[in-house]
Amino acid sequence: NFMLTQPHSVSESPGKTVTISCTRSSGSIADNYVQWYQQRPGSAPTTVIYEDNQRPSGVPDRFSGSIDSSSNSASLTISGLKTEDEADYYCQSYDSSPYVVFGGGTKLTVL
Amino acid sequence: QLQLQESGPGLVKPSETLSLTCTVSGGSISSTSYYWGWIRQPPGKGLEWIGNIYYNGNTYYKPSLKSRVAITVDTSKNQFSLKLSSVTAADTAVYYCAIIRRWQVRIDYWGQGTLVTVSS
Numbered sequence: 001n002f003m004l005t006q007p008h009s010v011s012e013s014p015g016k017t018v019t020i021s022c023t024r025s026s027g028s029i030a031d032n033y034v035q036w037y038q039q040r041p042g043s044a045p046t047t048v049i050y051e052d053n054q055r056p057s058g059v060p061d062r063f064s065g066s067i068d069s070s071s072n073s074a075s076l077t078i079s080g081l082k083t084e085d086e087a088d089y090y091c092q093s094y095d096s097s098p099y100v101v102f103g104g105g106t107k108l109t110v111l
Numbered sequence: 112q113l114q115l116q117e118s119g120p121g122l123v124k125p126s127e128t129l130s131l132t133c134t135v136s137g138g139s140i141s142s143t144s145y146y147w148g149w150i151r152q153p154p155g156k157g158l159e160w161i162g163n164i165y166y167n168g169n170t171y172y173k174p175s176l177k178s179r180v181a182i183t184v185d186t187s188k189n190q191f192s193l194k195l196s197s198v199t200a201a202d203t204a205v206y207y208c209a210i211i212r213r214w215q216v217r218i219d220y221w222g223q224g225t226l227v228t229v230s231s
């Protein structure tokens with residue numbers, strides 16, 4: 001079993017770029033796909049990145065995903081920040097499919 | 112477009128069993144492309160995966176919950192269900208049902224979520 005560790009919170013100004021990390025505790029981050037979900041208060045999560053770096057239709061290209069084997073982590077980068085991007089973000093992967101693993105979540109504040 | 116709807120009691124007494132049902136519309140629960148799963152989120156906290164079921168009844172549970180969880184599927188009603196026994200206040204959460212793409216193990220669809228409070 002492994003864990004995914006995210007920073008509890010990040011903040012940045014509108015128009016800037018922010019990166020949220022998701023570090024895998026054991027095994028290689030490249031072994032299993034990583035997804036990123038956005039959750040606004042009172043709503044179910046929605047996918048902003050799937051399969052490491054793929055964007056669903058309707059998600060702006062300001063959102064991008066990547067993985068870095070050297071740090072064994074995945075990253076979600078949001079450029080040109082907008083106030084509407086303020087939300088909680090969760091990374092997700094899996095262990096011995098289909099055991100789902102979530103990161104602890106990161107609260108993004110756009111101020 | 113697949114859609115999910117959770118249903119069940121919003122209040123459960125401590126030590127009793129929490130029971131929720133998820134109704135699937137827009138597609139068949141007998142699909143071989145998906146797992147059908149449950150995820151919960153305690154108030155103010157993060158997402159926690161509870162378990163998945165495949166259409167043939169194979170189940171996969173989070174190890175720390177395995178002794179208290181049962182997920183079943185009813186293909187005739189296009190529904191799947193969650194039972195969580197011996198609940199405590201720590202089981203108070205919004206419970207989501209979800210559709211998980213089988214090979215990529217990613218969550219494609221979420222229900223709207225239902226709050227279950229454990230209290231006497």
